[in-house]
Amino acid sequence: MAIPDHHSRNFQTLLRAAEDGNLALMECTDSVTGEPKYVLCAVGRDGEAYIMTPFGHLCEGDPYLAYVPPGNPETL
Template sequence: MSIPSHAQSNFQTLLRAAGDGNLALMECLDAVTGDPRYVICAVGRNDGDFVFTPFGHLADGNPYDAYLPPDPGDPGGFIHRGTPGEAS
């Protein structure tokens, strides 16, 4: 599977911000649930003001429970819980 170009571009921006020391971790509220989120932001400047561009939030709880990884045996698939050979 292919990662879309906008996601690759955002990732490169995030790497540059990290390399330049221009990352921040901000506590925000989820716009839908109102739950607190810890958001990774790139920090820039605009006319002397700081500008924070959100890239995503840190996973709550165990991040291994939040995501299904790509399946190395199926370029278009993902490993699902209970897949033979996978630890549950």
């Protein structure tokens, strides 16, 4: 399965932000559940204002249980 182009571009943006020291971890509120989420954001500027661009949130619990790697024969 190929990674969509827009995800690849976002990943490159995330790498540039990390290289420049422009990443932040923010506590946000899930818009559906109201639960706290810890969101990885790129930090930009618009004049004097900071712009936080969310890229994803950290998963709760054991991340090794949350995701299945591609080609894992146990899940096919």
